[in-house]
Every structure is written in C-alpha cells, then in structure tokens.
Amino acid sequence: MxxxxxxxxxxxxxxxxxxxxxxxxxxxxxxxxxxxxxxxxxxxxxxxxxxxxxxxxxxxxxxxxxxxxxxxxxxxxxxxxxxxxxxxxxxxxxxxxxxxxxxxxxxxxxxxxxxxxxxxxxxxxxxxxxxxxxxxxxxxxxxxxxxxxxxxxxxxxxxxxxxxxxxxxxxxxxxxxxxxxxxxxxxxxxxxxxxxxxxxxxxxxxxxxxxxxxxxxxxxxxxxxxxxxxxxxxxxxxxxxxxxMGDQEKEHSLKLIKDKYQSGKIVRLHFVGESTNQALISEVSRKFVLDVNILHGKITQTQKGAYGTMFVQFEGDNEEVARAIEYIRSTSVEVEVNPDA
Amino acid sequence: MLNDFFPNVRMEDMITATNETLYMTLISVAGTFILGILLGLLLYLSGPGGLWQNKVVNTITASVVNIFRAIPFIILILLLFPFTDFLVGTIRGPNAALPALIIGGAPFYARLVEIALKEVEKGVVEAAKAMGAKSSTIIFKVLLPESMPALISGITVTAIALIGYTAVAGAIGSGGLGDFAYFYGFQRSNFDVVFICTVLIIIIVFIFQFIGDYASRKLDKR
The missing domain is CATH 3.40.50.300 (P-loop containing nucleotide triphosphate hydrolases)
Structure with a gap:
C-alpha cells in the first residue's frame, strides 16, 4: 500500500x-x-x-x-x-x-x-x-x-x-x-x-x-x-x-528471587501468541511429580496475540524437573533455565 | 433651557455636522477594512513561513506600510491634495477627506491584521493543507474566519482613530464635527459649540466601541 x-x-x-x-x-x-x-x-x-x-x-x-x-x-x-x-x-x-x-x-x-x-x-x-x-x-x-x-x-x-x-x-x-x-x-x-x-x-x-x-x-x-x-x-x-512490561524491576526482583529461592530450579518462561491460552502450569504440575511455584510474571495482550514472561520455581526430583523442562520446550513456550538477567 | 446654557448651538447645524462625521467615519472604516485586510494578508502570506513566502514582496509591502504610518495625518492630507483632486474633483467637503482617511487608516489596520493572522494556529493551517485545500480556501475558510474576533477588535481600534482623523480633517474644511468645532466654535469664540461637538464625538466613539466589543465577543467561540 x-x-x-x-x-x-x-x-x-x-x-x-x-x-x-x-x-x-x-x-x-x-x-x-x-x-x-x-x-x-x-x-x-x-x-x-x-x-x-x-x-x-x-x-x-x-x-x-x-x-x-x-x-x-x-x-x-x-x-x-x-x-x-x-x-x-x-x-x-x-x-x-x-x-x-x-x-x-x-x-x-x-x-x-x-x-x-x-x-x-x-x-x-x-x-x-x-x-x-x-x-x-x-x-x-x-x-x-x-x-x-x-x-x-x-x-x-x-x-x-x-x-x-x-x-x-x-x-x-x-x-x-x-x-x-x-x-x-x-x-x-x-x-x-x-x-x-x-x-x-x-x-x-x-x-x-x-x-x-x-x-x-x-x-x-x-x-x-x-x-x-x-x-x-x-x-x-x-x-x-x-x-x-514494567521490567525495570526485573533485575532487581530476579536477584531477590534468586536469594530467596535457592532450592530447585528457577526458570523463565516466555509466552508468545497462542501459547498463552494453554494451561501450561497446571499441565506441568499434573504430568510431573514436582511443585511449581510462580514467582513473578506479567502477561499482556497485543493485536497479534498475548505476550508475557513468567518466573517459576520447579521443586522436585532433578530428573523429573529436567523432563518437565524438556516437555515445555516441546510447546511454543520458550524456556530459559537459571536466567541471569 | 438648552438655549440658556448653549446660546450659539443650533440643532440643525449639529445634526448636519454629526451626519458628515458619521458619513466620513463609516465610509473610511469600510475602505480601511478592505484595504487593510488586503495589505495585512500580503504582509502575512509573504512573510517568513507564509503561504507565499517572498522576501521582496514582504519588504516592499512592509516599507510602504511603515512609511504611511509614519506620516502625521495632517501632513498626509496636504500631501494627498493632488491625488484627492484628481480622484474626487475637489479638495473640500467630506468626500475629499476619504482618500486621506483610508490611506492613513489602512496601513495601521494592516499591522493589526498581520498580528491577528499570526495568532491563527499553524496546526489548523497545516490540517487544511493535509486535506488538500487550495490557498484561496485556506485564506477565506481558515485564516480569516479563525482570526475574525481579532480582526473586529482591530477595526474597532482603527475606527476610533479614524473618528479622530475626521476631526483633524476639519482643519482643511472637510465638514463634520471637527470642522464645525474649529471654524464655527473656536474661531468665533463660541465655546459652547466646541463643547457640544466634543460631547457628540465622545458619544460616537462610545457607540463604535460598544458595537465592536459586542461583535467580537459574539464571534469568539473559543
């Protein structure tokens, strides 16, 4: 045009x-x-x-x-x-x-x-x-x-x-x-x-x-x-x-999270577009034997779908946690383990 | 009773003089309004950032306006004698005062018009351009209507100056209240006549101011 x-x-x-x-x-x-x-x-x-x-x-x-x-x-x-x-x-x-x-x-x-x-x-x-x-x-x-x-x-x-x-x-x-x-x-x-x-x-x-x-x-x-x-x-x-996204607080709160939750694995999840409609968290906790602790997150809507980031803590058997992460990777949600910023 | 206080004042003379003053004022205000708006538009449009930006035109117009504003009115009348004689065929009477009144008033009003136009928001002109408006549309449908309250208060100020000028023009025998006050009143020591003429002029000024204020307020929708 x-x-x-x-x-x-x-x-x-x-x-x-x-x-x-x-x-x-x-x-x-x-x-x-x-x-x-x-x-x-x-x-x-x-x-x-x-x-x-x-x-x-x-x-x-x-x-x-x-x-x-x-x-x-x-x-x-x-x-x-x-x-x-x-x-x-x-x-x-x-x-x-x-x-x-x-x-x-x-x-x-x-x-x-x-x-x-x-x-x-x-x-x-x-x-x-x-x-x-x-x-x-x-x-x-x-x-x-x-x-x-x-x-x-x-x-x-x-x-x-x-x-x-x-x-x-x-x-x-x-x-x-x-x-x-x-x-x-x-x-x-x-x-x-x-x-x-x-x-x-x-x-x-x-x-x-x-x-x-x-x-x-x-x-x-x-x-x-x-x-x-x-x-x-x-x-x-x-x-x-x-x-x-208000992520000016991100670094600050990430440090807080890391200090506070030293057990298990801290994972950052990126939700893009349609994936936000899936009940991912409840699915993971049902499918795998682990506890999911939501630490911090924000999801927002755009004309092209929703977008957001969420920090969660997986607590449980190491292998089970690794399997859970593997599973999330297979969906359209992006995963970052132990994010550093 | 009126005759006791003002023995030399004759009603019919006063009415004639007042009519002449009103005649000169109204015609010269109309002439000044048209000529002043033309000159003011030219100043504004040829000025920096204007629609027809043109340094030469702007400088010439500004010089003409400044020169005619600088000449004292009584001298302007004298200078214009040949022009007036050619145009009106006489240099006496109300009609003979009109060229000088308009040429004296228009440059003054042109500056007021220029100021009024400068007050029109640039954004509004830009919006009209973005709609594909022609220059003439921008002038007649944007610039003039949007500056109308300021144009009206400007012409009110100018009209009052012109009423003063008509009295000055009396010195060369233009007729009207100034003429009457000077020749019949002052020179013959009829001070009651001078006094009544003054009162009448003040009343005329007040009426013009009132009409101008009212019209300007009515037009202003800001």
Missing amino acids: ITIKDLSKVFQTKDREVKAVDGLSLTINKGEIYGVIGYSGAGKSTFIRLLNRLEDPTEGSIHVGDQDLTGLSKNKLRIARQDIGMIFQHFNLLWSRTVYDNIAFPLEIAGVPKEERSRRVNELIDLVGLSGRGNSYPSQLSGGQKQRVGIARALANNPKVLLCDEATSALDPETTDSILDLLVDINEKLGLTIVLITHEMHVIRKICHQVAVMEQGRIVEKGDVLDVFLHPEQPVTKKFVDQV
Whole structure:
C-alpha cells in the first residue's frame, strides 16, 4: 500500500544541516496498523509529514497505492491528499466552526454537493460516537471528543490511509484507550491502512500489527509487534518494551528471587501468541511429580496475540524437573533455565 | 433651557455636522477594512513561513506600510491634495477627506491584521493543507474566519482613530464635527459649540466601541 524508498529529509539551519530522516525504507501493507515509535527528536514527526508531503523530501520516493507522491505537481498533490486522512496531537480543529462544520470542511474542499455532504457528516458523527453533538463548538468538547471530531474529519473523504501524528499523546490514559479502540474499530470496519507515530509503547502494544523503531532519523528495528516485543535487539527497543512490561524491576526482583529461592530450579518462561491460552502450569504440575511455584510474571495482550514472561520455581526430583523442562520446550513456550538477567 | 446654557448651538447645524462625521467615519472604516485586510494578508502570506513566502514582496509591502504610518495625518492630507483632486474633483467637503482617511487608516489596520493572522494556529493551517485545500480556501475558510474576533477588535481600534482623523480633517474644511468645532466654535469664540461637538464625538466613539466589543465577543467561540 505504501512503499517508501531511501527517504531523506535535511533541514538547513543557520550553522548546520540537520538530517531529520536519513535513508529510510519501509513497506506498509494494505489494512495494516503500522506503528513508528521513537523518542522526541528521532525524526518520526518529520517522517509522518513526509508521507503526505507536508514536508517535501530531500531525497527518496513515496508510493501510496500505485501513485508516486514525490513526483506529483502541486495540484495533483492536493487531489492525492484527499485520499490520505490525518489526525494530530493537538487536534487542529477550527474553533470557529461547529463539530458538524468541521467534519464538513474536507468535503467542501473536495467539492461534495451539499446534500451528500450532510448525509456523510451525519454518518461520520455517528461512527465516531458523537451523536447529538453536531452543533457544539470544539471549545465545548473534551480532549477525547475533539480527537473524535478529528478522526471523523480525517475519514470524511473515504481515505485509503490514515496518518496519526501522536494522536493520543495529549490525552489521559483512559481517553487514550477509547480513541485507540475507535482506531482499531475503523481499521477493521473500513479496512483502512493506519500509520501512526508515538512515543508510547502502550499504543503500539494495544493496536499495532507492525512496528518500526526510529532513532536519529533511521529505522533501527522493525517487524511484527509480537516478535519485537519478544526479541528486542536494539537497546532503544528494549527500553520501549520495558515501558510496557514494567521490567525495570526485573533485575532487581530476579536477584531477590534468586536469594530467596535457592532450592530447585528457577526458570523463565516466555509466552508468545497462542501459547498463552494453554494451561501450561497446571499441565506441568499434573504430568510431573514436582511443585511449581510462580514467582513473578506479567502477561499482556497485543493485536497479534498475548505476550508475557513468567518466573517459576520447579521443586522436585532433578530428573523429573529436567523432563518437565524438556516437555515445555516441546510447546511454543520458550524456556530459559537459571536466567541471569 | 438648552438655549440658556448653549446660546450659539443650533440643532440643525449639529445634526448636519454629526451626519458628515458619521458619513466620513463609516465610509473610511469600510475602505480601511478592505484595504487593510488586503495589505495585512500580503504582509502575512509573504512573510517568513507564509503561504507565499517572498522576501521582496514582504519588504516592499512592509516599507510602504511603515512609511504611511509614519506620516502625521495632517501632513498626509496636504500631501494627498493632488491625488484627492484628481480622484474626487475637489479638495473640500467630506468626500475629499476619504482618500486621506483610508490611506492613513489602512496601513495601521494592516499591522493589526498581520498580528491577528499570526495568532491563527499553524496546526489548523497545516490540517487544511493535509486535506488538500487550495490557498484561496485556506485564506477565506481558515485564516480569516479563525482570526475574525481579532480582526473586529482591530477595526474597532482603527475606527476610533479614524473618528479622530475626521476631526483633524476639519482643519482643511472637510465638514463634520471637527470642522464645525474649529471654524464655527473656536474661531468665533463660541465655546459652547466646541463643547457640544466634543460631547457628540465622545458619544460616537462610545457607540463604535460598544458595537465592536459586542461583535467580537459574539464571534469568539473559543
């Protein structure tokens, strides 16, 4: 759906050049929710603005569908932009227009006749759950409601792609979740391709299928959300994964565990995807003669299935414990005996 | 009783003078509003980061605006005599004051327009661009509506300055309350006339301020 090749953007400041995006290549498939995560200054904001040419790339190409965005003239670009919706961190609604008129704005731009416009706007107001608020002004809405207007406005012209520029960063956690649910809902209902940038791993975990990690204008790691969660390779990715898994405590608590439970074997189990649905622990304790002691763990849900880590202690006959571990290895759960970090 | 306190004040003269002042004010406010918005838009759009960023246009516009703002109004009227004569066919009466009033008021208002436009959130303009809006759409459906309360309070301030200018224009015989106060009141030592003219001008100023405040408040949905 979106193919990005060797994309670069250089900003010229007074005394130096800043490479905000540096030779970035990426393919985003139709219907996917693709998350780009990075700390501020990583270039992700510039990256998403390059996708609808709010910034013009210095080098490289962007194809949306089979259209080469980078080669388009000003007028053709305007038409192409009507196929790419965008929502913003600070919503960017027109305060002088009502909710209804804000949503109608992109339709006015596209030259949709009045009756059709009215039908479409009412449809969208219902879709984003703002029925009855059409005549309110943005200033009368909460942050979450404003973002709903933003989403409705972005969807007005039936775009193929929705770009989300830190769309939930200005919202509280609860509102964030309701907006994310709405995005997933739209993605499923309309088959819309969504590209979002964020600095919150929570957002990636909750709704993304694919993730790319950005640092200094480059993508340092990318892939299936679950894979990246399970095997983060770059230090920056590990930090982001820790954000959600709360594993800052891990080292600390692992030391505690080791000090406290010196008998038996301490084992770390990685649950990925479907394996979390198996009743593994109870199965092991039934099949083998040993005691299973759950020490520490966390399982979390992503769009691609569940993911989690658990520390357990196996106490029993050494051979029996070894057999139990062998058995777990035969399932899709990954096992690490005597983990050291 | 009125005649005891103000023996030289004649009602019909006062009404005529007030009408002339109102006429000059209203027409010049309308002219200033249009010309000022055009100049202000040009300043804003050609400025750094603007839609039509252009250093040459920006510098020229800014210079013109600054020069005309620097000329004292009474001198501006004199300087414009040939232009006024060519345009209106006379250099006396309310109509002859209009070119000077508009040319004096518009640059002042243009700066206020520029400030108002700068207050429009960049993000909103960006959102409109992302929707595929044309420049004209951005100007007429985003920039102007979003800055309307500031544009209205700006024109209110300008209108009050213009009421003052109409009185100054009285010095060259434009008609209106300033003219009447000076020639009929001051020069003939009819100080009661000067006093009544002053009161009338103050009332006009108050009315304009009230209307401006009300409209600006009504339009502001923030």
